[in-house]
Amino acid sequence: MPHRIAIGLFALVAAFGMTIAGTHAFDDSLYPDWSGGWMRMGSGNFDPSKPRGMGQQAPLTQEYRAIFEASLADQDEGGQGSNPGYRCRPHGMPRIMIAIHHMLFVTLPETTYVLREVGTQLRRIYTDGRDWPANPQPATTGYSIGKWIDDEGEGRYDTLLVETRGLKGGSSYDSSGLPMHKDGGAIIKERIRLDKANPNVLHDEITTIDNALTRPWTVTRSYTRNRNPSWVEYNCSEDNHHVVIAKEDYILREDGLLMPVRKGQKPPDLRHFQQR
Amino acid sequence: MVDRSAIRMIAITAALLAAGVAAQAFDETKYPNWKGQWVALDGNENSPWDPMRPAGAGQQAPLTAEYQAIFESNLRDLASGAQGADPTRRCIPAALPRVMMAIRPMEIVVTPRETYFMLEQFSTLRRVYTDGRKFPDDFETSFVGYSIGEWQDTDGDGHFDALVIETRGIKGPHTYDASGIPFHKDGEAIVKERLFADKTNPNILHNEVTTIDHALTRPWTVTRSYRRAEQPQWSEFTCSEDPNYVQIGDQGYKLSPEGLLMPLRSGQQAPDLRYFK
Numbered sequence: 001m002p003h004r005i006a007i008g009l010f011a012l013v014a015a016f017g018m019t020i021a022g023t024h025a026f027d028d029s030l031y032p033d034w035s036g037g038w039m040r041m042g043s044g045n046f047d048p049s050k051p052r053g054m055g056q057q058a059p060l061t062q063e064y065r066a067i068f069e070a071s072l073a074d075q076d077e078g079g080q081g082s083n084p085g086y087r088c089r090p091h092g093m094p095r096i097m098i099a100i101h102h103m104l105f106v107t108l109p110e111t112t113y114v115l116r117e118v119g120t121q122l123r124r125i126y127t128d129g130r131d132w133p134a135n136p137q138p139a140t141t142g143y144s145i146g147k148w149i150d151d152e153g154e155g156r157y158d159t160l161l162v163e164t165r166g167l168k169g170g171s172s173y174d175s176s177g178l179p180m181h182k183d184g185g186a187i188i189k190e191r192i193r194l195d196k197a198n199p200n201v202l203h204d205e206i207t208t209i210d211n212a213l214t215r216p217w218t219v220t221r222s223y224t225r226n227r228n229p230s231w232v233e234y235n236c237s238e239d240n241h242h243v244v245i246a247k248e249d250y251i252l253r254e255d256g257l258l259m260p261v262r263k264g265q266k267p268p269d270l271r272h273f274q275q276r
Numbered sequence: 277m278v279d280r281s282a283i284r285m286i287a288i289t290a291a292l293l294a295a296g297v298a299a300q301a302f303d304e305t306k307y308p309n310w311k312g313q314w315v316a317l318d319g320n321e322n323s324p325w326d327p328m329r330p331a332g333a334g335q336q337a338p339l340t341a342e343y344q345a346i347f348e349s350n351l352r353d354l355a356s357g358a359q360g361a362d363p364t365r366r367c368i369p370a371a372l373p374r375v376m377m378a379i380r381p382m383e384i385v386v387t388p389r390e391t392y393f394m395l396e397q398f399s400t401l402r403r404v405y406t407d408g409r410k411f412p413d414d415f416e417t418s419f420v421g422y423s424i425g426e427w428q429d430t431d432g433d434g435h436f437d438a439l440v441i442e443t444r445g446i447k448g449p450h451t452y453d454a455s456g457i458p459f460h461k462d463g464e465a466i467v468k469e470r471l472f473a474d475k476t477n478p479n480i481l482h483n484e485v486t487t488i489d490h491a492l493t494r495p496w497t498v499t500r501s502y503r504r505a506e507q508p509q510w511s512e513f514t515c516s517e518d519p520n521y522v523q524i525g526d527q528g529y530k531l532s533p534e535g536l537l538m539p540l541r542s543g544q545q546a547p548d549l550r551y552f553k
Contacts (some may be wrong), residue, residue: 028302089514090399090512108385108387113392115392121399139512140512168512230416232418233419245535246535247535252524253551257550259552260552268536269536270537272536272537272539
């Protein structure tokens with residue numbers, strides 16, 4: 001209840017301030033300072049507190065646990081399993097919030113943008129009070145609606161609550177291929193706020209509700225701030241060494257020649273070429 | 277408890293009111309309203325860079341003799357069925373200035389220190405610094421380059437109405453358009469832009485783009501224009517490489533309907549498979 005009062009008064013202040021100034025001034029002091037570049041803390045496993053693969057203890061259904069085990073077995077043999085990222089398919093939500101490269105927040109009253117170096121996938125988190133659209137076009141980043149709250153009751157927003165729907169199915173949580181359901185029905189809830197003791201650390205408590213899970217799965221990712229980051233452009237397609245021919249994955253060496261990804265893999269069929 | 281909270285909130289409110297809106301306010305009214313979704317007035321992936329001229333040789337790009345020869349060779353390559361020099365066919369992003377054709381929607385987000393161009397095509401993000409900085413001595417090249425902008429009040433009415441941008445450090449490979457009009461390989465192109473709303477229609481934005489490049493005999497100026505969508509809808513761009521084509525080293529090959537490798541041109545040799553036993 002106190003929070004509702006606070007936000008109500010913010011709105012009053014904002015409205016009154018606009019009347020005084022006669023402008024559309026955006027008072028960014030009402031929002032937390034999330035400027036700079038944010039980079040992951042901990043490992044690239046989706047749950048950084050647990051080991052990779054089965055060690056993640058993801059609460060998968062039996063069906064999806066079998067898919068995951070097959071993915072891990074394929075990766076042990078040199079394949080890519082059910083990791084869709086290796087051929088430059090976008091990582092999507094919630095995987096992109098691992099933040100293996102810098103991410104940047106741009107906060108405006110109606111939208112908070114999450115800008116990322118990797119694959120430059122953009123998240124728009126609408127904070128303008130809108131409702132869910134009837135038929136959002138599925139996307140790997142989904143459709144996100146957020147709400148700023150004053151969790152501490154200090155008279156300014158400190159936490160962004162986000163809910164994301166409308167995801168494309170078939171993503172994975174991390175490079176191990178830990179699978180999400182193919183139906184695209186996942187809902188992801190996030191609670192993003194600065195660490196209470198260290199303003200250069202940001203936490204994102206991510207809860208995924210998905211039909212491939214037996215229960216909601218909550219993981220907390222954290223990020224460290226670089227006040228003056230050097231932004232680097234990263235485009236997966238520019239230097240991708242994976243080639244798929246007749247559904248078989250091969251690797252391109254630096255010298256441009258094909259090589260197998262697993263022991264005993266047969267070469268591509270060259271029947272359409274004249275014999276040398 | 278509620279009363280105490282309410283009292284505390286009223287005190288905070290009073291403090292905020294006392295501080296007024298001066299604190300860290302971003303006065304949006306100083307800047308033009310370019311919110312919303314912008315998309316090229318017309319065109320598609322195969323449209324020419326200069327929308328006023330025919331594609332290919334009809335563009336009359338002021339290329340040096342050396343680069344004119346490269347371009348003509350590329351046109352012959354395209355005519356033979358090959359992919360040509362257009363890197364976007366291999367899912368390499370359309371670099372600057374080509375990405376500003378905005379054949380898919382873009383959003384322009386203005387903040388006091390930076391203006392962002394969020395382009396749907398290749399999910400490209402341009403960051404234009406408007407904080408008064410100079411070009412750094414050393415910076416990493418990228419497909420969108422390093423951009424510094426300046427807001428201008430050209431009609432003296434107290435509001436910015438034009439954004440002037442200079443971009444350097446643009447990485448290749450890149451071409452002006454799908455026909456493969458080339459840039460110099462030295463990566464020293466400088467792109468100057470001037471964005472401004474149409475004087476009679478605020479839902480039309482013009483971008484006067486001038487490219488200075490060693491592959492050109494003179495600066496080449498082209499004006500691209502965009503219209504604002506009434507009901508924006510954003511899509512996710514996922515580049516799909518041509519499913520009938522594969523690049524192995526410096527050679528391109530076709531894939532047959534059953535996915536087998538095929539030569540792209542008569543007499544083309546099969547890939548070297550020496551690493552298979």
